[in-house]
Ligand code: SAH
């Protein structure tokens with residue numbers, strides 16, 4: 001088991017059961033999350049008997065770096081191998097307000113959206129919370145700097161790995177852990193309605209992003225087969241519930257695909273669907289995935305879509321792409337690498 005798999009409370013319980021004092025957990029966590037050591041022997045104020053116990057029962061090395069690439073805008077993309085050989089990817093983006101890491105939550109994804117590289121690889125397994133935390137620590141080490149923001153937007157559907165997601169959020173948010181403020185964390189979901197409601201009931205300050213990508217059920221079902229289980233109106237109802245419960249503004253993600261969902265009439269329909277809700281729309285020019293066959297919206301259509309939303313009173317941003325020259329879109333580096341292996 002990875003030592004990162006334990007919450008602070010779990011580590012205290014573990015140590016107390018073995019007859020050790022609670023403050024040892026504070027010391028160990030300091031080494032793990034403040035110093036980010038890569039070897040138990042670096043924990044110099046921990047007595048030998050505790051170190052031996054930790055070494056025998058836990059591992060500190062979750063990830064092996066396979067390859068990393070850096071693009072001109074400072075985005076770093078890393079491909080890691082897990083202990084069982086599965087490959088995952090993690091992205092670090094540099095913004096004026098800080099450094100943000102995009103983490104993977106599953107090996108592959110069963111939601112199977114037609115436009116997405118990750119969805120073309122069936123889920124092999126969930127990541128443990130420790131494996132998700134380890135990605136943040138690894139990127140922080142690569143960068144030799146603190147990570148200030150987290151986006152849960154890598155490979156996988158986070159709400160399909162709900163328990164581990166919550167544990168991950170707990171540890172990265174803990175002041176004794178990575179101490180990343182809830183308002184600096186964003187979880188993106190394809191719209192698992194019951195989980196959106198559960199997440200709302202937790203009443204955290206964590207930001208929620210919804211991958212909507214369409215203004216109606218016809219288009220959404222073509223892009224995201226999960227829309228057949230949780231149609232667009234149910235997703236919007238759950239979003240409304242989330243906003244009422246948490247008083248937080250929700251992000252709606254909308255990828256712009258040429259000719260499919262990027263016409264002015266779609267923007268009009270979308271604005272009618274979203275009117276009156278405390279949210280904003282993040283428009284994302286589609287990153288082309290070879291096998292999917294969709295094309296990116298033209299610059300003119302992107303701007304016309306954006307203008308239409310603005311005129312109709314919907315807050316939106318047109319995302320500046322990051323890491324485009326190194327395939328920063330979800331799952332692309334990994335799928336290319338797998339292709340090479342085959
Ligand atoms: N499974 C979750 C989170 C991971 S995907 C979700 O779907 O929300 C993170 C975001 O990247 C989602 O909004 C997803 O739709 C988007 N995305 C996936 N493939 C993309 C691509 N090729 N180009 C642009 N955005 C993409």
Ligand code: SF4
Pocket residue numbers: 109110111112113116117118119120154155156157190211330
């Ligand atoms: Fe999975 Fe999200 Fe990709 Fe859909 S967009 S296949 S939910 S990772």
